[in-house]
Amino acid sequence: DTGVSQDPRHKITKRGQNVTFRCDPISEHNRLYWYRQTLGQGPEFLTYFQNEAQLEKSRLLSDRFSAERPKGSFSTLEIQRTEQGDSAMYLCASSLPMGVNEQFFGPGTRLTVL
Amino acid sequence: AQSVTQLGSHVSVSEGALVLLRCNYSSSVPPYLFWYVQYPNQGLQLLLKYTSAATLVKGINGFEAEFKKSETSFHLTKPSAHMSDAAEYFCAVSDSTGFQKLVFGTGTRLLVSP
Numbered sequence A: 001d002t003g004v005s006q007d008p009r010h011k012i013t014k015r016g017q018n019v020t021f022r023c024d025p026i027s028e029h030n031r032l033y034w035y036r037q038t039l040g041q042g043p044e045f046l047t048y049f050q051n052e053a054q055l056e057k058s059r060l061l062s063d064r065f066s067a068e069r070p071k072g073s074f075s076t077l078e079i080q081r082t083e084q085g086d087s088a089m090y091l092c093a094s095s096l097p098m099g100v101n102e103q104f105f106g107p108g109t110r111l112t113v114l
Numbered sequence B: 001a002q003s004v005t006q007l008g009s010h011v012s013v014s015e016g017a018l019v020l021l022r023c024n025y026s027s028s029v030p031p032y033l034f035w036y037v038q039y040p041n042q043g044l045q046l047l048l049k050y051t052s053a054a055t056l057v058k059g060i061n062g063f064e065a066e067f068k069k070s071e072t073s074f075h076l077t078k079p080s081a082h083m084s085d086a087a088e089y090f091c092a093v094s095d096s097t098g099f100q101k102l103v104f105g106t107g108t109r110l111l112v113s114p
Helices: none
Strands: A004-007 A010-013 A019-024 A031-037 A042-049 A053-057 A065-068 A077-078 A087-093 A109-112 B001-005 B010-014 B017-025 B031-040 B042-048 B056-058 B066-067 B071-080 B087-095 B108-113
Touching: A004 A109, A010 A019, A010 A087, A019 A087, A019 A109, A031 A065, A031 A077, B001 B031, B001 B087, B017 B031, B017 B087, B017 B108, B031 B066, B031 B071, B042 B056, B042 B066, B042 B071, B071 B087
Parallel strands: A010 A109, B010 B108
Antiparallel strands: A004 A019, A019 A077, A031 A042, A031 A087, A042 A053, A065 A077, A087 A109, B001 B017, B017 B071, B031 B042, B031 B087, B056 B066, B066 B071, B087 B108
16 A cells, blocks of 8 residues: 555553654655644644655644654654643645645544543 | 635435535635545545636546635535445645645535435
8 A cells, every 4th residue: 555654543642741643655745744633623734844844834833743754755743741632633644746736645643632 | 814614514415315515715816626535533535626627526436516716615516425425524725836735624524314
């Protein structure tokens, strides 16, 4: 399967702990996006990478959130000192650099903060 | 700024009936428009997209949507609903320039009864 993969699929953590999620995009896609989806809502944009450069960050991405894409391939999203409000589905998407931005989404990582 | 409004958080139809899911957008630049479907515990799957070519767009699984600039609408239709169409549907808009982040609506849950 050459789709977008995310790991882990589910994460349960206690408030105050740090968590890290991984996203592996489709191999030829150099654009990578992170979105967050809370219950009953549509996904909301968090951040965007073109190759290894993080070019855009949403105001939703507080200082406790950091994302990297060190070699322009996989990406990680880390949340420090988790809060209950961080509980959500974290979605990763990738796309080709040119033309229409058809984004392909991974299955998501569901985070539950107790 | 771009935005999407989906009218009706839930739509119920009988199997074999017409499906109509409404989406209105706001954009200060020519938009790209998308419909995605999300099945329980799965990521988003692209149904169809509008990219300024034909205004009537055909997608997968028998769905289609018509771009109406005068009404700023991009409603999703399917002539005959199947039980397997029961899912959450999201309309999204991106601009045709820049890095094209997706702005999603709040979603419409389609319920199909036998």
